[in-house]
Amino acid sequence: MLLFFAQTTGTEYTMEIAQKTSTGEISFLTLFLKGGYILIPIVLLSFIAVYLIFKKYLDIRRNLAIDPGYVSHFNDLLRKGDFKSATTHLDLEQTSYANIFRRVIGKVGKPAKEIESTLESASNIEIARVSKHMGYLGLIAGIAPMLGFIGTISGIIKIFYNISLTDNISIGIISGGLYEKMISSGSGLIVGIIAFTGYHVLNMRIDHFISQIEEEAFEFMNIVSK
Numbered sequence: 001m002l003l004f005f006a007q008t009t010g011t012e013y014t015m016e017i018a019q020k021t022s023t024g025e026i027s028f029l030t031l032f033l034k035g036g037y038i039l040i041p042i043v044l045l046s047f048i049a050v051y052l053i054f055k056k057y058l059d060i061r062r063n064l065a066i067d068p069g070y071v072s073h074f075n076d077l078l079r080k081g082d083f084k085s086a087t088t089h090l091d092l093e094q095t096s097y098a099n100i101f102r103r104v105i106g107k108v109g110k111p112a113k114e115i116e117s118t119l120e121s122a123s124n125i126e127i128a129r130v131s132k133h134m135g136y137l138g139l140i141a142g143i144a145p146m147l148g149f150i151g152t153i154s155g156i157i158k159i160f161y162n163i164s165l166t167d168n169i170s171i172g173i174i175s176g177g178l179y180e181k182m183i184s185s186g187s188g189l190i191v192g193i194i195a196f197t198g199y200h201v202l203n204m205r206i207d208h209f210i211s212q213i214e215e216e217a218f219e220f221m222n223i224v225s226k
Helices: 002-006 011-025 027-033 041-065 068-080 083-090 096-107 112-130 135-164 172-223
Strands: none
Touching: 011 041, 041 112, 041 135, 041 172, 068 083, 068 096, 068 135, 083 096, 096 112, 112 172, 135 172
16 A cells, blocks of 8 residues: 555646645645655664664663662671672562672672672673663664655656656646655654664663662772771
8 A cells, every 4th residue: 555655646646636735635644655665664663663762761771770778778788798698688689780799799708800800791791681682773763864865865866757758847746746755754864863862862871870880889899898
């Protein structure tokens, strides 16, 4: 159906525009479908982008949340030297914070350099796990607008090719075909903006978690060094 609407030309196209003009209305769906076959991958990319944004947002919200009370109790157990209870406390949650310090607490008593190295490695593993597949959002943010431009350019080429065959350069023919082809550019830009915004908002949340972990790692090292 998408290809059928995208290929409406000639008399049918003229009659349809005349009808829409007489009523002063043209539905969004009808306008959208005139963008051409290039809208198919753009629409697919939009679904993928929205799915990834919501999925990664829920993953980040679930994994990167740090409860101050939970952290405070963990630090109190460390100060008391009750590492067994501290380990049990970490087992109560499956957040990234708990996963990081679950790997590190077994290194207590070893050289500070080894503990710091374990902290860094554990943090990198958790960040990589949570941010998995987020690169696709950045890819979509770049590809979607390009696909839109390709659709517009190919449409313009077709318009001028038809003009060269018919030797008819009326404004109606040019503008009528051009506004349809610009739909693909607009659609691609919208999808690109959604993916770009989602990608950077999610990365900002991850950066915030990294700064929090650095603070907690500093506190952890101060406690175990005593």
